[in-house]
Amino acid sequence: MKTLAQHISEISPARAFRPVAVFVPWVVCVLLALAVHFVSPLLVNEYWESVLQRMGVFIVAAVSLNIVNGFTGQFSMGHAGFMAIGGYIGAGVTYYGSLILHGSVGDPNFAVQGTLLMLAGLVAGACTAAGAGYLVGLPSLRLRGDYLAIVTLGFGEIIRVLLELTPKQVSDAAAVKASPIVSFFGFNGATGFAGTPAYANLFWIWLFVAITCVIAYRMKTSSSGRAFLSIREDEIAARAMGVDLTKYKVRAFVLAAFFGGVAGALYSHTGVNPSPTDAGFQRSFDIIIMVVLGGLGSVSGSVLAAMILVLMPELLRDLQQYRLVLYALLLIVMMLVRPKGLFGVKEIWDLSRGDRKQPVGKGGTP
Amino acid sequence: MLEVRDLSVSYGAIRALHGVSLRVERGEIVTLIGSNGAGKTTTLRAISGLVKAQAGTIAYEGQSIAKLAAHEIVKLGMSHAPEGRGIFPLMTVEENLELGAYIRHDHSEIAKDREMALTLFPRVRERLKQVAGTLSGGEQQMVAIARALMARPKLLLLDEPSLGLAPQIVQTIFKIIRDINQRGTTILLVEQNAHMALQIAHRAYVLETGAIAMEGDAKELAKSDEVRKAYLGVA
Ligand SMILES: Nc1ncnc2c1ncn2[C@@H]1O[C@H](COP(=O)(O)OP(=O)(O)OP(=O)(O)O)[C@@H](O)[C@H]1O
Ligand SMILES: [Mg+2]
Numbered sequence: 001m002k003t004l005a006q007h008i009s010e011i012s013p014a015r016a017f018r019p020v021a022v023f024v025p026w027v028v029c030v031l032l033a034l035a036v037h038f039v040s041p042l043l044v045n046e047y048w049e050s051v052l053q054r055m056g057v058f059i060v061a062a063v064s065l066n067i068v069n070g071f072t073g074q075f076s077m078g079h080a081g082f083m084a085i086g087g088y089i090g091a092g093v094t095y096y097g098s099l100i101l102h103g104s105v106g107d108p109n110f111a112v113q114g115t116l117l118m119l120a121g122l123v124a125g126a127c128t129a130a131g132a133g134y135l136v137g138l139p140s141l142r143l144r145g146d147y148l149a150i151v152t153l154g155f156g157e158i159i160r161v162l163l164e165l166t167p168k169q170v171s172d173a174a175a176v177k178a179s180p181i182v183s184f185f186g187f188n189g190a191t192g193f194a195g196t197p198a199y200a201n202l203f204w205i206w207l208f209v210a211i212t213c214v215i216a217y218r219m220k221t222s223s224s225g226r227a228f229l230s231i232r233e234d235e236i237a238a239r240a241m242g243v244d245l246t247k248y249k250v251r252a253f254v255l256a257a258f259f260g261g262v263a264g265a266l267y268s269h270t271g272v273n274p275s276p277t278d279a280g281f282q283r284s285f286d287i288i289i290m291v292v293l294g295g296l297g298s299v300s301g302s303v304l305a306a307m308i309l310v311l312m313p314e315l316l317r318d319l320q321q322y323r324l325v326l327y328a329l330l331l332i333v334m335m336l337v338r339p340k341g342l343f344g345v346k347e348i349w350d351l352s353r354g355d356r357k358q359p360v361g362k363g364g365t366p
Numbered sequence: 367m368l369e370v371r372d373l374s375v376s377y378g379a380i381r382a383l384h385g386v387s388l389r390v391e392r393g394e395i396v397t398l399i400g401s402n403g404a405g406k407t408t409t410l411r412a413i414s415g416l417v418k419a420q421a422g423t424i425a426y427e428g429q430s431i432a433k434l435a436a437h438e439i440v441k442l443g444m445s446h447a448p449e450g451r452g453i454f455p456l457m458t459v460e461e462n463l464e465l466g467a468y469i470r471h472d473h474s475e476i477a478k479d480r481e482m483a484l485t486l487f488p489r490v491r492e493r494l495k496q497v498a499g500t501l502s503g504g505e506q507q508m509v510a511i512a513r514a515l516m517a518r519p520k521l522l523l524l525d526e527p528s529l530g531l532a533p534q535i536v537q538t539i540f541k542i543i544r545d546i547n548q549r550g551t552t553i554l555l556v557e558q559n560a561h562m563a564l565q566i567a568h569r570a571y572v573l574e575t576g577a578i579a580m581e582g583d584a585k586e587l588a589k590s591d592e593v594r595k596a597y598l599g600v601a
Contacts, residue, residue: 223468230454230465237452239416242440242469242517345456 029210037203049202050270055310056205057267060212062290062302064259067216069288070297070345071225072252073232074140078152079260079287081159084279085132086125086261087268088163091196092184093121094269096176098197103173106197118199118269126261132159133257137250156279163276164190171195192275193268200269208266209303212259217299217347219255228252229297229345293334295341300348305341367392367552368413368521373422375405375412382408383576385422390521390554395547397555397563397584399597400573406556407449409573410523413554414446415439426521441469445519449526449556451510455499459490462498462509466516476516482549483512486542504535511542521552528559540566560597564588572597 040052065079097117098105106114136155140148166187170176176183187193219225227248230238239245268274277283290309294301312330316323334342343351368390375383383405390396400406411417413424415436424432431439440446445466454462463483467476484491487508493501498509507527514522527543528536536559544566547553557563564570567584572593580587587593 223464226457226461226465227468229457230468233454233456234452236416236448237454238465239436240414240440240446240448240452241465241513242437243465244435244437246435 025214026211029207029214032210033203033205033207036206037201040202051310051314052202053200053205053270054267055307056202056209057263057270058287058290058310059209059303059306060205060259060263060266061287062294062306063212063216063299064256064263065287066291066294066297066299066302067219067228067256067259068252069291070295070302071220071228071232072249073296074249074252075145075149076136076152076253076256077149077281077284077288078136078154078156078159079256080281080283081152081156081279082129082133082257082260083264083267083283084156084159084163084274084276085129085264086122087264087274087278088187088193089125089128089261090118090121090265091193091268091274092187093124094118094199095193095196096170096180096184097121099171099173099176100180105171105195111199114197115199115204118204118265122262122265125265126258129261129264130254130258133253133255133260134250136257137253140249140253141246153281153284156281156284160276160279163187163279169193169195187274190276192273194273196268196273198269198271200266205266205270208262212262213299213303215255215259220297220299224248232297289331293331293341295343295345297345298341298343298347301341301343304348367427368554369423369425370409370413371423371425373409373412373424374420375408375417376420377417381576383412386573386576386578387422388571388578388581390552392552393547393550394569395543395553395555395567397557397567397570398573399557399560399563399570401596402558403575404573405576406573407525408576410446410449410525410554410556414444414523416446416448437469440517443518443520444523445514445517445521446523447510447514447525447527450529451503451506453498453501453506453509453513455497457498458495459498459501459509460494462513463490463494463516466513467518469517475518479516479518483515486515486545487512504531504539507531507535507539508542511539511546515546515551519551521554522546523554523556525556526558527555528557528562536562560593561588564593564598 040049061079061083065076068074068076094114094117095105098110098114101113102110136152139151143151166185166189168186169188170183170186219228227238227243230241230243231245231248235245290305291302293309294305312327313323316326319326371387373383373386386409398406398409408417412419415434419432423430426442426444431442454465463480470476489505490508490512493505498506501509511524511527524543527539531539540562543553543555555563555567564584564587570582570584570587571578572580580592588598
């Protein structure tokens with residue numbers, strides 16, 4: 001006979017609460033964000049600070065897309081759509097929220113409340129994006145490869161067109177107070193939504209960079225992360241192991257969309273006006289390139305690739321019109337040299353370990 | 367333990383199985399033999415929930431499982447080593463084994479089963495850290511079986527474990543299958559290699575174009591003229 005304690009330890013033996021393992025990563029996240037926030041102004045000028053902000057936003061975007069395209073091997077081409085949802089909703093909450101609560105937008109005396117509004121908008125935007133991720137994730141259960149790519153591409157374009165149809169922005173506080181819900185969707189059509197204060201400073205952006213990376217990396221290394229990667233390698237075998245395909249595919253879409261929404265909401269608070277083209281395929285491709293270049297499934301790869309791809313156009317700025325040609329050439333060379341991306345499915349710190357021989361070529365079963 | 371009745375499965379317009387009935391008793395090795403395209407893989411997939419049956423019943427330990435999803439069936443103690451090995455090629459052998467125990471959380475018991483599997487397959491133990499896609503075909507097959515054992519199945523479904531292996535390795539694999547059975551696991555074995563399969567099985571079914579053509583004691587079937595001509599290559 002087993003004792004009750006044995007039964008309980010069998011039910012959840014790994015759930016033992018280890019405070020160090022639980023809290024330390026988050027403390028590190030905050031410290032990193034503080035470090036970036038306070039150190040970079042000493043080293044670089046305002047222009048490069050804005051580059052660092054954009055870099056952070058795209059790291060969040062690339063790492064989150066990697067959850068779908070890298071971890072589970074589904075091919076989503078609509079990530080910009082989720083970013084745009086987060087971006088518009090986040091900006092809307094801050095802008096119209098400020099008008100309602102304070103009567104004006106961007107007043108320095110309202111900065112603390114404004115920042116709180118931004119965080120509320122970020123959560124709202126991310127949750128809405130996650131909801132959209134759920135809807136887009138459902139067809140992924142029936143569609144593979146190219147077909148799923150087309151569906152997700154279509155999703156991004158639908159969001160773009162819907163945003164173009166939105167009514168004019170309302171800037172009069174009294175009008176907003178009179179009909180807040182109707183005004184909220186005044187996203188200003190094709191012109192783009194202007195005037196959101198830049199509350200997303202380096203601290204907030206890099207805090208979310210750190211949080212996103214920790215969550216993505218934990219997902220990858222947890223037992224459910226194994227489940228994600230197994231789906232990517234062999235769906236039938238994964239199901240035969242007892243992996244619930246439906247649950248994991250949809251979960252991947254929802255999580256990726258959530259953090260895509262976070263990235264978009266942060267971006268629209270950096271002084272960049274969200275516009276409908278943000279939801280289009282151009283932006284989605286930019287993020288896909290980061291994920292592929294970094295290595296499908298590699299969190300650190302996505303981080304590094306996003307850094308490189310945000311920095312490269314800046315560093316090549318002096319070359320003017322040759323810039324894009326050189327950018328494309330560099331991409332081609334990188335893919336030729338490292339066809340599986342920078343790190344493949346591994347992480348940067350796995351590279352020195354030689355005990356994992358990689359299969360030659362694509363490495364499939366015969 | 368397992369009772370399949372009038373099982374029919376179609377892939378779109380293609381009718382792969384029409385009315386297959388079979389039964390597996392606790393402790394047995396039952397083999398299902400038949401030529402290419404007869405529907406052996408389809409039968410196993412329907413049993414483990416990887417494809418949906420159009421008609422028929424599947425009862426496992428007295429419970430109807432025809433409507434259950436694959437991951438729910440695994441939890442009932444049925445484990446399927448799919449055709450063509452179906453290992454995870456980019457993961458290490460060790461990670462493959464861990465995924466075999468994906469549905470379990472009893473860590474100390476998992477460690478025991480892992481030890482047992484590695485005792486059965488010493489070759490797998492030597493390769494734990496190697497990426498599974500770089501193993502030889504025979505080694506991959508061993509990983510696939512070892513991985514299926516990690517679920518601690520009561521019923522193990524094996525789909526052509528001898529596929530593409532050298533005769534010597536086939537001998538080893540079949541010996542291990544018998545060992546696994548003697549340790550208490552019931553086995554439903556799908557095979558092309560009728561000769562070997564009939565040697566280790568207690569009972570056998572012959573599947574022809576989606577229906578059971580013959581069934582009976584494995585040794586008896588091995589002696590019957592039809593089976594000798596069609597599946598054992600004896601004139
Ligand atoms: N996914 C599928 N889509 C369409 N038809 C299929 C599919 N899988 C199997 N079939 C068809 O169903 C029939 C039975 O196939 P099955 O794989 O069960 O045969 P098998 O007995 O396992 O053969 P083998 O010994 O060659 O593995 C075949 O005619 C096959 O072409
Ligand atoms: Mg088959």
